[in-house]
Amino acid sequence: MRIAVLGAGAWGTALAIAFAGRHTVSLWARDAMRVDEMARQRENRRYLPACAFPDAVQVTADLRAALAGADLAIVAAPLAGLRPLLQQLKTLAPVLPFLWVCKGLEAGSGLLPHQVVAEVMGKAVCGVLTGPSFALEVARGLPTAITLVATDAAFAEAMAQSLHGGNLRIYANQDLIGAEVGGAVKNVLAIATGICDGLGLGLNARAALITRGLAEITRFGEALGARRETFMGLAGMGDLILTCTGDLSRNRRVGLLLAEGKALEDISRELGHVAEGVPAAREVARRATELGIDMPITRAVAAVLDGCITPRVAVEQLMARDPTHE
Numbered sequence: 001m002r003i004a005v006l007g008a009g010a011w012g013t014a015l016a017i018a019f020a021g022r023h024t025v026s027l028w029a030r031d032a033m034r035v036d037e038m039a040r041q042r043e044n045r046r047y048l049p050a051c052a053f054p055d056a057v058q059v060t061a062d063l064r065a066a067l068a069g070a071d072l073a074i075v076a077a078p079l080a081g082l083r084p085l086l087q088q089l090k091t092l093a094p095v096l097p098f099l100w101v102c103k104g105l106e107a108g109s110g111l112l113p114h115q116v117v118a119e120v121m122g123k124a125v126c127g128v129l130t131g132p133s134f135a136l137e138v139a140r141g142l143p144t145a146i147t148l149v150a151t152d153a154a155f156a157e158a159m160a161q162s163l164h165g166g167n168l169r170i171y172a173n174q175d176l177i178g179a180e181v182g183g184a185v186k187n188v189l190a191i192a193t194g195i196c197d198g199l200g201l202g203l204n205a206r207a208a209l210i211t212r213g214l215a216e217i218t219r220f221g222e223a224l225g226a227r228r229e230t231f232m233g234l235a236g237m238g239d240l241i242l243t244c245t246g247d248l249s250r251n252r253r254v255g256l257l258l259a260e261g262k263a264l265e266d267i268s269r270e271l272g273h274v275a276e277g278v279p280a281a282r283e284v285a286r287r288a289t290e291l292g293i294d295m296p297i298t299r300a301v302a303a304v305l306d307g308c309i310t311p312r313v314a315v316e317q318l319m320a321r322d323p324t325h326e
């Protein structure tokens, strides 16, 4: 296949490198200067250093050229860039099948990515690629299993089959709501776990947080129409475990730095990458309140990020809750 990867952050770059073994890839970035640099250096030093581009990766700042002759587009921008990028895709390649890879709930609207996709594109041949996958490990060819989710089962299976290979196992699934809720809320819980570990609260606390976090994900997801079993899979428990415990996680790092008492603006600067759990925390907390769902950990993270309470007070408040059934 000829694949156009739209967005050259860490994840778009890693996917371009991974798929170049079996496909031809054009990697589009919006910043022409960065594209020149990447073309010269044959790597993305800003977002994914020390991962060389295979010959089959071409880089371009021309979106029309990236899409020319493509069989598939992969929209690899953060959630904040999904809507504007889809609008361009709709103009330039209205019938091209596409996947998106961002995780979160859109700031302001609280929509899941597939709902943003439906608003912009209407009925389209498309799906989401998600699951436990640190960009650096995928770019290095380390074994990874992810899931390709689309309501059209035939498309999900055909795409999973085409993209599967090497050390990248791709499973097919049809539960868009479950997969996207898993991906959005695990980032919030990774911030919580970073806080917990940063405060030195121990391994018991970490296990409790991840487990009760999974209960929050499941309650929220089911209320939105997800299938419960999705949360036991790669896009649920798989990504939750990876992001909460893996030190490559940017969201976990946000939590660790919050526990050190750093301000959010300084943390964002230091990170130099998106941490989707930051905007997602507020949106998930708001939607949960609207739906009448109890999500105490998510609420605590949102309050810390909004500067309403300190990380330590958040933990005290969580521990002071009345006992309840598991």
Ligand SMILES: NC(=O)C1=CN([C@@H]2O[C@H](COP(=O)(O)OP(=O)(O)OC[C@H]3O[C@@H](n4cnc5c(N)ncnc54)[C@H](O)[C@@H]3O)[C@@H](O)[C@H]2O)C=CC1
Residues within 6 Å of the ligand: 007, 008, 009, 010, 011, 012, 029, 030, 047, 076, 077, 078, 079, 080, 081, 082, 084, 085, 101, 102, 103, 133, 134, 135, 136, 272, 273, 274, 276
């Ligand atoms: N890095 C990872 O390991 C993984 C990331 N993801 C998800 O993929 C998405 C992208 O993440 P990364 O590439 O890691 O982020 P990143 O922070 O490494 O790079 C972000 C890229 O998007 C561009 N960008 C920022 N705002 C934009 C906008 N409004 N419109 C268009 N482009 C914009 C930046 O210039 C940069 O190239 C996120 O939703 C993330 O949660 C999913 C799985 C793994």
Ligand SMILES: O=C(CO)COP(=O)(O)O
Residues within 6 Å of the ligand: 103, 131, 132, 133, 134, 187, 190, 239, 242, 243, 248, 249, 250, 251, 252, 274, 275, 276
């Ligand atoms: O989504 C990811 C892994 O599946 C990446 O997590 P972070 O954005 O926290 O680095």
